[in-house]
Amino acid sequence: MKIFSVHGSPDKNGNSKALVDRVLRAAEQQGAATELVHIYDYTVTDVWLNYFGDALQNDFSKAGDDDMGVLKEKLLSADIILLATPIYWYQLSGKLKTFLDRWSDTLNPDFSSDLAGKGLAVASTHSGLNIMHSSRNVQMALEATAQFLGMRWLGGVDAPVQLPGSSGPNEGHFQLADDFGAKLGRGENLIGQKIL
Template identity: 30%
Template sequence: MKIIAINGSPRKNGNTAQALEIMAHELEQEGIEVETIQIGHLDIHGCIACGYCSKSEGNTCAFTKDPVNEIAAKMREADGFILASPTYYAGIAGTMKSFLDRVFYTSSGYFRFKVATSLSVVRRAGGVDVVHQLNNYLNLAETLLPPSQYWTVAYGREKGEVLQDGEGIQTLRKNANAMAWLLKVVETGKEKLGLPEAEPRVRTHFIR
């Protein structure tokens, strides 16, 4: 089994990267491969709602000068993924937001019943808002979210400070352990029961 971990921080080896390392270690202890991809330092264009991906082969995005299509393909093939972002004004970091809008618009249909989770890193406040925003993508893609004892937020400003947040680290470890367990449950369930049948999407708006 394999997990793709997306690091939305622009800082190399910063607190977001270290939080992901903690989760990756727990998953690897359970025999699950983790590939971490940092995208927060890249120049990634936001979605322009052109509709190209709904008609293109493989539902690829029209923008090809950044690695979004390549990473989306890896996420489609993986058994699950982790979304991680620092907190910018109680929100997802800008590059991460552009990345997620495009990946999930092109690929949500491929993510159904994958196991996925999120985490945020914050100096003081706003981290819960980021986790909620990240989880909006996961919920709308019909992924399965593993639990933990608290919101998956870790605290720290300077590099390495996140490792001093004992409760935050424990929360991430427990989330990773639950993720490993849920991955195995899903794998067993698919063999015995298959996945629930997908229904055609009904779209309703309220303008008459």
């Protein structure tokens, strides 16, 4: 099992990094090969006018010399794609969202995707204030993305961050991350069903 993880926080050593590290370490203990990159280390051009039409024609010349080609190769070589992100205004971080917008690079003229059959999972951190559980919103959006692309939705784990009014992550959150990582390492989804 090969897991490619993309960390989407400007803080390379913050809360979402701690959470995804636990997921990946547990997956490695099950024999999975893992790779983690920080999206802030890469240049991914925003989508442009008629991007979708260009993507269906496999024409990415307007992207210039960005790093999406390298990232696409990493996506295609993985069995599971694990996104890690803080939640900003109920969504993925901006640079990670731009990267996800560019997943249309994987579409074919018949709307099939080169990502079909791959697993998709997320590890996210949020305010923890429970007025609206923002990680659920992100998971629903990613599940729909997986469905559209023919991927297999594997689920997600989340943890609150330390803020006024929020307790921050505790060992229970990290134990859930360990459990999820072990399942991913075995090709299972969040509830332990063998998917890959």
